[in-house]
Amino acid sequence: MRPILYRRLGLFELWVLSDGELWLDGGSMFGIVPRPLWAKLATPDEQNRIRLGLNPLLLRIGERYVLIETGIDRKPGEKFRQLYGLSPTHPLLAQLRLLGVEPEDISLVVHTHLHFDHCGLNTCWAEGRLVPTFPKARHVVQKQELHDALHPHERSRASYRVENVEPLAEQGRFELVEGEAELLPGLWVRPAPGHNLGMQVVELESEGQRLAYTADLVALRCQTPLLYIPAFDLYPMTSLESRKRFYSRWLEGDFLLCYAHEPGHPLGRLAQDERGYTAVIEPLENAEV
Numbered sequence: 390m391r392p393i394l395y396r397r398l399g400l401f402e403l404w405v406l407s408d409g410e411l412w413l414d415g416g417s418m419f420g421i422v423p424r425p426l427w428a429k430l431a432t433p434d435e436q437n438r439i440r441l442g443l444n445p446l447l448l449r450i451g452e453r454y455v456l457i458e459t460g461i462d463r464k465p466g467e468k469f470r471q472l473y474g475l476s477p478t479h480p481l482l483a484q485l486r487l488l489g490v491e492p493e494d495i496s497l498v499v500h501t502h503l504h505f506d507h508c509g510l511n512t513c514w515a516e517g518r519l520v521p522t523f524p525k526a527r528h529v530v531q532k533q534e535l536h537d538a539l540h541p542h543e544r545s546r547a548s549y550r551v552e553n554v555e556p557l558a559e560q561g562r563f564e565l566v567e568g569e570a571e572l573l574p575g576l577w578v579r580p581a582p583g584h585n586l587g588m589q590v591v592e593l594e595s596e597g598q599r600l601a602y603t604a605d606l607v608a609l610r611c612q613t614p615l616l617y618i619p620a621f622d623l624y625p626m627t628s629l630e631s632r633k634r635f636y637s638r639w640l641e642g643d644f645l646l647c648y649a650h651e652p653g654h655p656l657g658r659l660a661q662d663e664r665g666y667t668a669v670i671e672p673l674e675n676a677e678v
């Protein structure tokens with residue numbers, strides 16, 4: 390598993406965790422980009438899949454622990470794990486433990502969206518029942534996204550798993566936002582539709598430093614060019630508009646970016662030249678554990 394990475398951002402402390410890796414169809418990840426181009430950026434395996442990371446972010450803000458995303462669902466079992474190249478257990482739980490953070494220490498979970506590869510540890514099995522993994526956390530999500538997760542259609546059904554959503558909804562653990570919201574001082578969520586309607590990115594700002602958690606708006610650093618929009622996106626032209634809006638904001642505000650699915654080095658910064666947008670790697674320290 391990738392080591393835990395650590396960085397301070399003004400008054401925030403942040404740890405980029407890993408919930409292991411996920412293998413997805415390479416063509417689907419790059420949309421209309423032909424294979425000879427994308428295969429230079431991400432090497433496909435014999436099933437044409439490419440390796441993706443799963444990078445939940447742990448924040449300490451004062452005495453609070455906040456978790457951005459909860460990793461990928463492993464509850465469906467062996468066949469599902471093989472399909473996506475998943476390890477049987479959650480590196481995310483092991484890494485929290487290494488940091489001395491217990492599930493009950495998490496007071497807030499922020500969801501970019503509720504696809505199964507972003508909220509899989511919302512629930513776990515205990516004595517034959519699905520229970521919240523983070524028993525004291527409120528779970529923030531866009532109202533639209535909770536609705537869509539509970540009412541999927543033919544095109545979105547494979548992306549949602551009710552086991553990750555319904556038990557929390559029944560217990561009233563979701564806190565719904567509509568549009569932009571400041572959840573704690575300097576911790577913002579902002580809608581970024583396109584991948585689906587209800588996705589949001591997370592932004593942090595403290596003492597003049599800024600970081601954005603990209604969700605699936607730009608999941609991998611090598612997907613930075615505006616054209617590199619996945620076929621998974623339900624509304625690709627809306628993705629393009631969202632990308633243009635956030636790229637110009639992130640470039641102007643000198644945001645650090647934390648990519649939700651980058652399998653290598655998870656932080657970067659945008660740059661722009663005559664060919665368009667590019668991204669550069671931002672070094673990060675291994676956390677002391």
Ligand SMILES: [Zn+2]
Nearest residue numbers: 504506507605
């Ligand atoms: Zn994803």
